[in-house]
Amino acid sequence: CQQLPPGPTPLPLLGNLVHLNFQFHRDLLMELAKTHGNIYTLWLGWTPVIILNGFQAVKDGLTTHPGDVSGRMVSPFFRAMAKGKGIILASGRSWKQQRRFGIMTLHNLGMGKKGLEYCVQEEASHLVEFFVNLKGRPVDPSFPLFHSISNLICDLVFGYHFSDEDKTFHELISIIHTTSCMSLPQLYEIIPWLMHHLPGPHKKALSCYDVLSSFARREIRRHKERGIPDEPQDFIDFYLAEMEKVSVCSYDEDNLVCVINDLFLSGSETSSTTLYWGLLYMVVHPDIQEKVQKELDAVLGSSQLICYEDRRKLPYTNAVVHEIQRFSNIVFVGVPRVCVRNTTLLGFPLKKGTIIMPNIASVLYDPEQWETPRQFNPGHFLDKDGNFINREAFLPFSAGKWHRVCLGEHLARTELFIFFANLLRAFTFQLPEGVTKINTEPILGGTLQPHPYRVCAIPR
Numbered sequence: 111c112q113q114l115p116p117g118p119t120p121l122p123l124l125g126n127l128v129h130l131n132f133q134f135h136r137d138l139l140m141e142l143a144k145t146h147g148n149i150y151t152l153w154l155g156w157t158p159v160i161i162l163n164g165f166q167a168v169k170d171g172l173t174t175h176p177g178d179v180s181g182r183m184v185s186p187f188f189r190a191m192a193k194g195k196g197i198i199l200a201s202g203r204s205w206k207q208q209r210r211f212g213i214m215t216l217h218n219l220g221m222g223k224k225g226l227e228y229c230v231q232e233e234a235s236h237l238v239e240f241f242v243n244l245k246g247r248p249v250d251p252s253f254p255l256f257h258s259i260s261n262l263i264c265d266l267v268f269g270y271h272f273s274d275e276d277k278t279f280h281e282l283i284s285i286i287h288t289t290s291c292m293s294l295p296q297l298y299e300i301i302p303w304l305m306h307h308l309p310g311p312h313k314k315a316l317s318c319y320d321v322l323s324s325f326a327r328r329e330i331r332r333h334k335e336r337g338i339p340d341e342p343q344d345f346i347d348f349y350l351a352e353m354e355k356v357s358v359c360s361y362d363e364d365n366l367v368c369v370i371n372d373l374f375l376s377g378s379e380t381s382s383t384t385l386y387w388g389l390l391y392m393v394v395h396p397d398i399q400e401k402v403q404k405e406l407d408a409v410l411g412s413s414q415l416i417c418y419e420d421r422r423k424l425p426y427t428n429a430v431v432h433e434i435q436r437f438s439n440i441v442f443v444g445v446p447r448v449c450v451r452n453t454t455l456l457g458f459p460l461k462k463g464t465i466i467m468p469n470i471a472s473v474l475y476d477p478e479q480w481e482t483p484r485q486f487n488p489g490h491f492l493d494k495d496g497n498f499i500n501r502e503a504f505l506p507f508s509a510g511k512w513h514r515v516c517l518g519e520h521l522a523r524t525e526l527f528i529f530f531a532n533l534l535r536a537f538t539f540q541l542p543e544g545v546t547k548i549n550t551e552p553i554l555g556g557t558l559q560p561h562p563y564r565v566c567a568i569p570r
C-alpha cells in the first residue's frame with residue numbers, strides 16, 4: 111500500500127494549485143520544504159506529485175532505484191503532443207530503444223570525419239563573425255545565440271545548416287522557440303476534454319508541434335529520395351539505416367519524427383539560454399570577464415581552434431562556464447518522472463504511476479552544498495590553488511546515469527565551453543552607452559529566461 115509523504119493540505123478539486131499560484135516557482139517549492147521536509151506531496155487537482163528538494167534527496171531519490179523512477183508522465187497535454195513517441199515524453203520499451211539509439215548515434219556522429227566538435231567550432235566561428243559585422247553596435251544576443259545553436263542541431267540531424275537569411279530556417283526556429291518556451295498548461299492537465307475545444311496558448315503549442323513534425327517529415331522524405339549513403343552522414347541517415355536493418359516495431363517514421371522534435375526542443379533553447387545568461391553575467395561582472403580573457407590570452411593563441419579538451423588548460427574559464435549553468439539553473443524543476451512500478455522512495459512506499467518532481471534549483475542552490483549559493487561565484491568550482499574541481503551537487507542535467515539523465519549532456523557541455531571561450535576571446539561584452547541598470551531576475555517559462563537585454567560586443 112502507498113504512503114504519500116506529508117505536504118500542505120489540499121483544497122477540494124484544485125488541490126494545492128492555489129498555494130502554487132498555478133505554477134511551479136523554485137523559491138516557493140524550496141520554502142515549502144522548510145515546513146514539510148525534503149520530500150513532500152503537492153496535489154495538482156486530484157493528482158499527487160512528490161517533490162524532491164535539495165541535493166541529497168534529489169540524488170538519492172533518482173539514483174537509489176533508478177529504473178523504478180525512470181518513467182515519464184503521460185499527461186493529457188503530452189499525449190496530445192507526442193502520442194507517447196520519441197524520447198523525452200515517452201516511456202517503456204519504445205523509449206528505451208529510441209534513447210539508446212539516440213545516445214549511440216550522437217556518439218557515432220562525434221566520431222565521424224566531420225565530427226560533432228567540428229560542427230560546434232564552425233557554428234561558434236559563424237557567431238563570432240556575426241558580432242564582428244555589428245562593429246560594436248548594440249544587439250539583443252538572444253536571437254543570434256538561438257540561431258547558432260539550432261543550426262548546429264540542423265547540422266547533426268539534417269546534415270546541413272542554413273544561411274542567416276533563409277526564410278524556412280527563420281520559420282523553423284520561431285516554431286522551436288515558441289514551443290520550447292511554453293510552460294505546461296496546467297488547466298489542460300486537469301480538464302483536457304474542455305481545453306481541447308477552447309482557444310489559448312495550449313492550442314498554439316500543439317499546432318507548433320505539428321508544424322515542427324511536418325518539417326521533420328519533409329527532411330526524412332528528402333533523405334529517402336537521395337538514398338542512404340554507405341557511411342551515414344547525419345542522424346536521419348543513421349535512423350533510416352537502422353529501420354532497414356532491424357524489424358523492431360518501434361523503429362518507425364513516427365518515432366523518428368518525434369526524436370527529431372525532441373532533439374530540437376530539448377537541445378536548442380537550453381544551451382542558447384544558458385549562453386544568453388552567460389553574457390549577461392559577464393556584463394554584470396566585468397572583473398570576472400577580464401580574468402577569463404586573461405587566461406584565454408595566456409593559454410591560447412588568437413587564431414587557434416578552441417577544442418573541448420582545452421578546458422583542462424583553462425580552469426578559470428571552465429569554472430565560469432560551470433557557474434553560469436549553476437547560477438542560471440534554467441531547467442529549474444527538472445522534467446517530471448513517474449514510478450514505473452511500485453517502489454520505495456526515501457522510505458515512502460509509492461504506487462506505480464506516482465509522479466516525482468526533482469527540484470533541480472534546490473540542488474544548484476542548496477546552502478549545504480555551495481558556499482555562496484545565491485551569488486555568482488566561479489570559486490565554487492576552484493580549489494585554493496585555482497585548479498578546477500568537479501562538484502557532486504552540480505546536477506543541471508539531472509541524475510541517474512543509465513536512465514533518464516539528459517541525453518545531450520556531452521553535446522551541451524561542448525557547446526557551452528567552445529561558444530563561451532570563442533566569444534570572450536574575440537570580444538569584451540558591455541552595456542550600450544547610457545544603460546546603467548540591468549535586470550538579472552529570471553522570467554518563469556518552460557525554462558528560466560533572462561529579461562531581454564542588449565549588449566555591445568567590442569572587438570578586442
Ligand code: HEM
Pocket residue numbers: 197198199209263372373374376377378380381384440441444445446447506507508509513514515516517518519521522
Ligand atoms: C544547457 C543545456 C541542457 C540542460 C541544462 C539540459 C537539461 C536536461 C534535463 C534536466 C533533462 C531531464 C532529465 C531527467 O528526466 O532526469 C534533460 C533531458 C533531455 N535532454 Fe537535455 N539539457 C540540455 C541540453 C540538451 C541538448 C543539447 C540535447 C540534445 C541535442 C538534449 C537532449 C535531451 C533529451 C533528448 C532529454 C530526454 C531524455 C529522456 O527522457 O530519456 N539536452 N535535459
